[in-house]
Amino acid sequence: MIEEGTRVILIDGKGTKHFAVAERKMLEVRRLGTIDGTAICGSSFGDDIAVAGHSFRIMKPSVMDILSQMDRRAQIISPKDSFHIPMHMDLGCGSRVVEAGAGSGGLTIVLLKAVAPAGTVYTYEVREDHAKVAERNVGRSDFASCWQLRMGDVCQGIEETDLDGVVLDIPNPWDALPAAASALRVGGHVCSYVPNANQLESTVRKMREVGFQDLFAFETLQREMMVHDRGVRPSCDMLGHTGYLALARKMRQ
Numbered sequence: 001m002i003e004e005g006t007r008v009i010l011i012d013g014k015g016t017k018h019f020a021v022a023e024r025k026m027l028e029v030r031r032l033g034t035i036d037g038t039a040i041c042g043s044s045f046g047d048d049i050a051v052a053g054h055s056f057r058i059m060k061p062s063v064m065d066i067l068s069q070m071d072r073r074a075q076i077i078s079p080k081d082s083f084h085i086p087m088h089m090d091l092g093c094g095s096r097v098v099e100a101g102a103g104s105g106g107l108t109i110v111l112l113k114a115v116a117p118a119g120t121v122y123t124y125e126v127r128e129d130h131a132k133v134a135e136r137n138v139g140r141s142d143f144a145s146c147w148q149l150r151m152g153d154v155c156q157g158i159e160e161t162d163l164d165g166v167v168l169d170i171p172n173p174w175d176a177l178p179a180a181a182s183a184l185r186v187g188g189h190v191c192s193y194v195p196n197a198n199q200l201e202s203t204v205r206k207m208r209e210v211g212f213q214d215l216f217a218f219e220t221l222q223r224e225m226m227v228h229d230r231g232v233r234p235s236c237d238m239l240g241h242t243g244y245l246a247l248a249r250k251m252r253q
């Protein structure tokens, strides 16, 4: 049963998704206009409701849905890359992770999905304007209670200790690696995302210098397949290069 305050998506006959928060009152829904929210409250996910003579299926938004409707200021890490990060870092419910910077909060939401409801993501950010956008986006997810925003430069130090992971999406991740090494528990993982190969090289060299082990650097390529009655072929628009991921592990104090 959908209760007041629950986030939902209303999917029309063409598959278009409309985001709403269930409330027993008239709701403003982007691209739909004003709708009566009482039809949503008390329904269940998977039910169809009628709005202005059209039928909409009510579903719970997935992480992909949440990412697709985020406000953007800084470029987010694409899901094709960010979805790899929690698994490679062995994060799960209860994990404690530091991330820098917040940017638009895209990676933050992916990390929160992995560690909630018992874990915490601590996000360091130097820019107030980016922090505000990230706050707005994380606030639209169900995970805000597991998030702590820290205004500050991650390269100057990390106040948390005994962390399970540190993820860096900043231009100079090598400068934050000594702080990451001090803040991680033995066995904890560090991950860096950089768009350029020279940044990747500097990062991996510094990971080795600081004493991280079990290094693994890679990029992902994703090609959507179009499956039609008349044939199956790749989409003409491929998401090509985005960035490189470098991962490593703290093996001793």
Ligand SMILES: C[S@@+](CC[C@H](N)C(=O)[O-])C[C@H]1O[C@@H](n2cnc3c(N)ncnc32)[C@H](O)[C@@H]1O
Pocket: 074, 075, 076, 077, 100, 101, 102, 103, 104, 105, 106, 107, 108, 124, 125, 126, 127, 130, 152, 153, 154, 155, 169, 170, 171
């Ligand atoms: C590319 S954006 C991060 C995007 C984010 N990962 C996402 O998926 O939405 C990089 C962010 O790092 C912040 N930043 C850069 N250097 C930093 C530092 N030393 N400490 C904390 N934040 C930093 C920038 O202000 C910017 O908001």
